[in-house]
Amino acid sequence: MIMDRNTIPKWVEKATFRKLNRKWLDYSSQIARRIMSEIIHDKDNSQKKLAEALEVSPQMVSKIIKGQENLTLKSIAKISDVLGIELITFPKYRYMESTLPKNVLLKFNVTLDFVQFKVMDSEDLLNLANNLAHHTGGNSVYIKNDVKNEKIYA
């Protein structure tokens, strides 16, 4: 039975490290969870494949799935390719927003070309509405059929 009053406990060293590196360790944990969800039912084989693809040791792969590794973007991309899943996504940001002011009403009048016209069924109209919505940056779009007095929303 030994009592040691002078050694700094190991937990202090590790807890301090985790506290100082919290942000990237959180990222590492999120990536590890997604990797584990893909490989959990065939872990040994999958770990070998990952080690080969990343050209690293099995011990390194073990650290990765524990959420303790500071991965490079290149490594994340390789793991993503091996597993066939996206490991990281990016939040929307302002350059993704439409350049059109949000409150502009766009009204398209569709006229029939006597030479060339197409009878559009409801599925065609829905596809057209969806395409218009996409091109207008997600603004609310509907196609109004005056004959049937109905609106088809994207």
Add this chain to the structure above:
Amino acid sequence: MNFLTTFENEDSLWSVCFDEHDGQDILNYLFDLWDDVEHLTEFFESNLVDLEEPYWQGISIDTAITLVQQERQFLEDKLLCVYYKYAGCDNVKFEDLFSKLHKNEYALKESGKKFWKIKLDTMPQILRLYAVELEDCHIIVSGAIKISKTMDRAHFLPVFAKLQQVQDFLNQEFIISKDGLIE
């Protein structure tokens, strides 16, 4: 069997060092385990039936992992505060840090402000420490992720075994206070 003080120059909280964990103190072992995504994923996959109980409001495995890691972070931060004697953490006693739930079972005492970043205010605490109480100190012997109301799950067996092992040792050596731990 070895014992290690948790705080430098302060003897109210100790950890056992078991050979099966390569001699590292149990507190360090538990913190590593509760940070290990591989372990946590496999644990919750194996105990999914307990997560599905209304008690946990159908939380996902991902949320459960986050609960464990955040509660562990908070526990580490609290203990670091005491260890480094930051403002507000002077003369903190074991009872100030932990609530006794049952014999040998303790949970981190919640502060007025919930420590989870995810807003699950009705979620119960998920981590437990198991300690033996002497006259003037506590010895942490084990810990567990508690997702069932009862302790009849297989993963509690090592907890009971360790508690018994340490209690037997203390009885054999007639140790009733921290003086008995000091060589």
